[in-house]
Amino acid sequence: MVKSVTSFGRSGLSDWLVQRVSGVILLAYFLCIGATLIGGVSYEEWQAMFAGTGMRIFTMLAILSLAAHAWIGMWAVGTDYLTERMLGSKGNVLRLAFQIGCGLVIFIYVIWAIQILWG
Amino acid sequence: MLQVSIYRYNPETDAEPSMQEFQIDTGGKDLMVLDVLEMIKAQDTTVAYRRSCREGVCGSDGLNMNGKNGLACITPLSETVKNNKLVIRPLPGLPVVRDLVVDMSMFYAQYEKVQPYLQNDTPAPAIERLQSPEDREKLDGLYECILCACCSTSCPSFWWNPDRFIGPAGLLQAYRFLADSRDTATDERLERLDDPFSVFRCHGIQNCVNVCPKGLNPTRAIGHIRHMLLSRAT
Secondary structure (H helix, E strand, O other), rough: OOOOOOOOOOHHHHHHHHHHHHHHHHHHEEEEEEHHHHHHOOOHHHHHHHOOOOHHHHHHHHHHHHHHHHHHHHHHHHHHHOOOOHHHHHHHHHHHHHHHHHHHHHHHHHHHHHHHHHO | EEEEEEOOOOOOOOOEEEEEEEEOOOOOOOOOOOHHHHHHHHHOOOOOOOOOOOOOOOOOOOOEOOOOOEEEOOHHHHHEEEOOOEEEEEEOOOOOOEOOEOHHHHHHHHHHOOOOOOOOOOOOOOOOOOOHHHHHHOOOOOOOOOOOOOOOOHHHHHHHOOOOOOOHHHHHHHHHHHHOOOOOHHHHHHHHHHOOOOOOOOOOHHHHHHHOOOOOOOOOHHHHHHHHHHHHHH
16 A cells, blocks of 8 residues: 555545546546537527536536546656656756645636636 | 677776677578578677577567667567668667677566565465456467567667656566456555556557557557556546
């Protein structure tokens, strides 16, 4: 058993499941947006679509899925390449800085999305 | 003449690894790569590599041949040589002891982690623990692994985390005992695997399946482990 305190759910199984479920949600969302755009949409129709509570909830679900998906993915990248094994003692410092940076960017995007949708 | 390029490195005397070129006359025969290595050894006795059974059973001569891992003794030249050129390197990701010989300690340490032996806490029967033909069949495609390390050393997840990710070879054996009807340590085995590294570093790219000289499928076994973990989780 390998210990980890920075992974999304602290469990490999939980992260794996979240990654897959969030992937399906993102696929559904982008198919929906893609179909709308391909079908042709005016600014007024687009605005009306996002004025509906259902679409806002769906969008927020997609944003939160993206946040979880991104954290799990970037965590895997960081723990692959930015490690003590690969870079010596500075690996741990770089990885932690990278993770803080990723967490901050994801947090900003989530808050920004809430502001766009309900602001 | 076949052009063969061999990775050479002696950590005690060389500052860095280099490639040495050899010209080998195969006489137009479709030899195995191990035969070519033997011919090279006759030219230069300092070339080091491992070999034993020469028939794909012992797993000693796992090498990287023209970019793909495999057993030198059962890889014919026709399968690997391109443009009359053969480049032979040690298995990637493991420390080189000398030339084509790698230190497999990390690989064995991961194998040891899965406790690859039958565990059964019920009283031993008088003769033997019986298994139905159906239960025995579940071990097919698992028990045949010869631990040549071709799969684990072709896996990027194992390259980056050989101390944390068990790797395809170890996980194939983990599932071999999880699937065994005679083993009673299933919960303990699964408990030890449920962290973000041991199993879940596998991203399913199937390099392991692509190179396994015995035609085994570690990715499928890893999928079964995931499903077992999922089934027991709440």
